[in-house]
Amino acid sequence: xxxxxxxxxxxxxxxxxxxxxxxxxxxxxxxxxxxxxxxxxxxxxxxxxxxxxxxxxxxxxxxxxxxxxxxxxxxxxxxxxxxxxxxxxxxxxxxxxxxxxxxxxxxxxxxxxxxxxxxxxxxxxxxxxxxxxxxxxxxxxxxxxxxxxxxxxxxxxxxxxxxxxxxxxxxxxxxxxxxxxxxxxxxxxxxxxxxxxxxxxxxxxxx
Numbered sequence: 001x002x003x004x005x006x007x008x009x010x011x012x013x014x015x016x017x018x019x020x021x022x023x024x025x026x027x028x029x030x031x032x033x034x035x036x037x038x039x040x041x042x043x044x045x046x047x048x049x050x051x052x053x054x055x056x057x058x059x060x061x062x063x064x065x066x067x068x069x070x071x072x073x074x075x076x077x078x079x080x081x082x083x084x085x086x087x088x089x090x091x092x093x094x095x096x097x098x099x100x101x102x103x104x105x106x107x108x109x110x111x112x113x114x115x116x117x118x119x120x121x122x123x124x125x126x127x128x129x130x131x132x133x134x135x136x137x138x139x140x141x142x143x144x145x146x147x148x149x150x151x152x153x154x155x156x157x158x159x160x161x162x163x164x165x166x167x168x169x170x171x172x173x174x175x176x177x178x179x180x181x182x183x184x185x186x187x188x189x190x191x192x193x194x195x196x197x198x199x200x201x202x203x204x205x206x207x
Contacts, residue, residue, distance in 0.1 A: 004029035023198035
């Protein structure tokens with residue numbers, strides 16, 4: 001029997017998509033969370049000195065996977081969340097990669113030590129960066145005319161889309177006023193019973 005152990009900090013960030021996939025698939029796993037102060041103890045045990053890592057074990061061996069999107073794709077393949085054809089698979093990867101790129105910008109801003117500089121970068125992000133990409137996604141979805149971001153079936157990119165917008169809390173409402181198709185897609189996945197259940201039971205943390 002295969003066992004999964006997800007190791008990450010006590011936060012959402014780069015691990016939340018993985019948790020969403022497990023939740024949607026109904027797959028049991030160990031959600032192992034460490035505090036920042038414990039990181040030096042665990043760092044040397046990881047493949048590349050980074051988190052998250054997914055430990056996969058059975059009666060014969062135990063392996064580690066690193067890199068959040070690689071882990072997400074592996075699980076998406078395992079649980080049939082990659083799309084039904086090559087185009088859907090490519091679109092799911094494309095959208096997930098783009099969402100990840102935007103979040104890297106967001107995380108970099110949040111990690112800025114200089115408070116004045118961080119505030120300035122946040123203003124630019126919400127005024128220029130996020131509106132630009134939100135409009136690009138909206139245009140793509142208007143052309144596709146489907147309920148899911150990569151095509152006609154639910155993929156891990158739909159889950160990534162919800163995780164992405166959840167980073168911005170109440171601020172996302174302003175964008176959804178203009179991006180109505182994106183709002184419909186977000187709400188469709190966000191209201192799935194498995195996702196609602198996970199959100200209600202997960203630990204309360206900041207992103």
